[in-house]
Amino acid sequence: MTPEGETTEENSSPANVAEQRRRRKIIYIVYLIAALDITWMFLQFSVTPYLAKKLGFDTLWFGYLQTMVGVIQLFGGPMFGRFADLFGARAALSLACSSTVVFFLLLAIADNPAMLFIHKLPTVFMHVLPSSQMVVADLSDPDKRADALSKLGLCFGVGMITGSTLGGHLNTHYGETFTACVGAVGSAFSLLLVLKFVPKTTKVQAPTNTDSENKSKSLFSVGEITRLMKFPGVMSTFLVKIISGLPSGIFQVMFSIIALEFFKLEPAENGYLMAYFGIVQMVIQGAVIGRLTSRYSESSLLLLSVGVSSLVGLAQANMQNVFQFCITVVPMMFSLSVFGVITDSVLTKSVPSSDTGTMLGLCASIQSLLRTVGPTIGGFLYVNYGISSIGLIQFVVNIAVFVHLLQNRLRKTAEQKE
Template sequence: MDPATKQKVIYITYLIAALDITWLFLQFSITPYLARRLGFDTIWFGYLQTTVGVIQLLGGPIYGRFADVFGARAALSTSCLASMVYFILLTMADSTFMLFIHKLPAVFMHVLPGAQMVVADLSESKNRADALGKLGLCFGIGMIAGSSLGGTLSTRFGEKFAASFAAVGSFVSLLLVWNFIPKQTKIHTTRESDKKGSSKSVFNLGEITRLMKFPGVSKTFTVKIIAGLPSGIFQVMFSIIAMNFFQLQAEQNGYLMAYFGIVQMVIQGAVIGRLTARFSEFSLLLLSVGISSLVGLGLAMMNNVFQFCFIVIPMMFSLSVFNVITDSMLTKSVSPSDTGTMLGLCASAQSLLRTVGPTIGGFLYETYGVPSFGYIKFVTNAVVFCFLLSTGGRPQPYRP
């Protein structure tokens, strides 16, 4: 593809990602209140979140491998179709059993990793962090639109109408994929695959796990999981915290999520690109982990939603920089033909956090309260910060 065509595909990919995040956050505004109406307590809601985490944990690496083998269009189409089924089942969720069943299509719902693969394939290595950061801008737009829509639609027209709206939106995303995303976005896939003699099987675990043997990958991946665990726990429990600790209604929670989106849009659209142009990725990784540790102290001491709104700014900054930098470092450490699988593993890391997060978070919330999330975040990130300082090391780019 010529540069103009590449840029057009990247812009369409940004749009598809923004729409997908919109429908995802619309669902986030529905599920907690639907679960409460069906009689779920904090522990059972944690089980529901854990179910989603397990499903996506299993699906992430396979989806990434599927994207590498069959191409971007097939991967994104599969994700959009899964989202349609997911929201259709949500409209039918009138019992505890159906609320769990509607989560099953989440095994294929990986539009954001698919979009990251397209952007990583079509962007230059030196501009990759900035290009991936712009996907965070799309995330912020989707968070604002989805949270506002979800709260408003579910309050005024009911939860089933809001879920149906999201199903139609997923179909629109599918049409965009079919019409604008090329079948394959990788330049060197065929030649490199033939040279390595690698298997074309999607379920080849050896092809997935071998990426951990590349220089620097295991260390970065371990840091991504350990430092991200406290944030993952807080995120999966936030809907419960908003309802019980902050005493927010569905519409108010939607406005708060929209505020998160605005902050993230500013950070990922206007800040990260400038930072990556001036500072090394390792320095930015240290900065994000250090700030995240201080954010933990703020979370431990907050008493109301107004104090939390001030904490959100450094929290979203550290989280955004951390995710973009670690994803960029990991994709640069593997061959271009393996970026999809690598991003699938990154998605599985997030799913792992959502798997263990609800169980840990439910226990901490019931036993020690909201401040416990902040103290764990402070201690964990402080330890990771010291580890990075002591071991040093810079990301090692892939060399054929």
């Protein structure tokens, strides 16, 4: 199945066929760019925790470092989304890839704690994945959007496997500086792909002059955010995304510390574990989500993902070793993948096509919010109550969200019958 779906007889004219092919080519190139970006990011995950430990960071200070990234991207996400809507896909992806190059160059020369904080500053513009989501959302049909977005998750899995394995080996054999330089060169290659293949804009229809006059042109506009939140279903979906995603977000941002201290993994072993994550995600994103979205409603899949997430939290609260954790990885990646794809699909469909970039920027800011509060909360819980406390909180919170979503669904079903 193509990202846009099959062409119909009505749309089978030579011009439409050529347009479909052009869209497919752009989407496939964007998939490649996203896979490469995730590769470089997971390569970086094989560097930062071990470099931080060498520079004297403890769990608390590493949490501060992660919190700084969350704060920066929390404000950068909405601005970057608006930038993409106003200036087009090529400008947005070029800015994101250029920032990634600077990020890795600063990491390569980080030889003291201050430089390790400074190298995080370019993350304010490092939003390659949201930019890729914007392009896919713009060029895919609404009824195929969830499946098309899920293919980005497949790219995520490829990048996770490649980046984790490559980063673990490079860091073990050549050190942190060389590994960071590889990331810088790779990000520069991604930038060249953007400049060569991605068009200036991917919006199907440009907004009318009246719309343009009525909408703010500033990169960060509270009025624009408020306007989008007033569309039906947007605010409630955002609240679910934040509340349900917080506990699992805490675990994710703390995982590098958990792998280092609780599981006591070496860089290469951590790379293998992350590669295992990637394989599981590739299977789920490539072979499962597309079939699920074609058979079941988005509301049903959202309910399922939250329910599975609660069970994952209960399992994590009771795990004692890496083997037990590997068993929980399958349902964990399933719930995270389905939850992310479905919520992003619902939110982009709830707003006009001219605002998909801003909406996806806001979605990215939710992840940044989780990374902002997650390290502080996670560090406190881990140090004082152990890893089991993080899992128990995920179980309780997601059970509550599950009950809320189920009650809303039953109420809507009763109203429709009446």
